[in-house]
Amino acid sequence: MSIVNAQIVSCKCGARVELDLADSIHVDRHPHLRQRLLDGELHSFTCLACLRTIVIDKQLFYYDHARRQFLCAFPMSELGNADACDAITRNAFDQALGSGAPPVLQVKPEQYLLRTCFGLDELRDKIRIDDAKLNDLVVEELKCQVMANTPALQERGVIALWLRRVAPDGSLEFLPEATQRPAPEAGPGAMAVSRAFYDDVAALGHEAILAARPGLAWGSHVSMRRLWMESRKQARHGAAR
Ligand SMILES: [Zn+2]
Structure with a gap:
């Protein structure tokens, strides 16, 4: 299932804002979260005190079994650690659908779009490319x-x-x-x-x-x-x- 948590962050104006942030998105169960991502609305909020837009750049797992997409987006600040992030993504795939999963769920990585990306722009890009x-x-x-x-x-x-x-x-x-x-x-x-x-x-x-x-x-x-x-x-x- 998708995991979404309420978190408090500080806006640049000093206001404390409560935001719903996703740690993982399971599109099969929550297709509206995929739509929010594609529309640029996921993890993007308006501070009601100063009307600034706050965009949160955080780690996010993205599973879409119907479209055979399994991606993990990392914050841009992790781009220099891309190879370590790749290992995290592939390990998560292994646990969910590979050798660590019950045999009935196991698939080969080649059957999926299995990708590590950085930032939501790249996550959207990968999904749009694959959808097309x-x-x-x-x-x-x-x-x-x-x-x-x-x-x-x-x-x-x-x-x-x-x-x-x-x-x-x-x-x-x-x-x-x-x-x-x-x-x-x-x-x-x-x-x-x-x-x-x-x-x-x-x-x-x-x-x-x-x-x-x-x-x-x-x-x-x-x-x-x-x-x-x-x-x-x-x-x-x-x-x-
Ligand atoms: Zn503000």
Whole structure:
């Protein structure tokens, strides 16, 4: 069952706010929690004293057996510990549906989307990609290529692309996440990538994608942010020398 607890947090204005926070979501029993997540309403609250929006970034298990999705979202602050988080996710899967579960419940990890992610944007992204019957390794490679070849995204300080939807013509619509807010004249900011581009990347095959960019995936963590993390680590090493 889903586990939701009331917790008290302090708003920046000093007000103490009682919030309902989920530790785990079982979509089969509580489909409205999936909808809240996809609508951007999960763990997002308005402080009634100052009207600020409070967004809580916390660990969250997400189980959807009908769609065969098993994910764990960790707070962004844990991104540097991605490999340890991957072990937590896979261990939880083992206990729920793998070797630690009663034989009648056991499935193979390949039968599920088994993923570690960081932050609710990435959790939503993984679910939308899977719901659209796309492959997330292909999408992450596509994001790398789009970001490397689109100067406008670099100029805006875009650090991630999140799938918003697949349009009726099959194109993939992404919302860029930028370190700085876009200027008002920048428009709504969504960008579309053609389905033909996706199909071309998919045609490379997983082995070729990972041979060219081995850092893109590790265990249950499949994310272009792994490369960003690696480059930051290398920069720190370089600075230490
Ligand atoms: Zn407040």
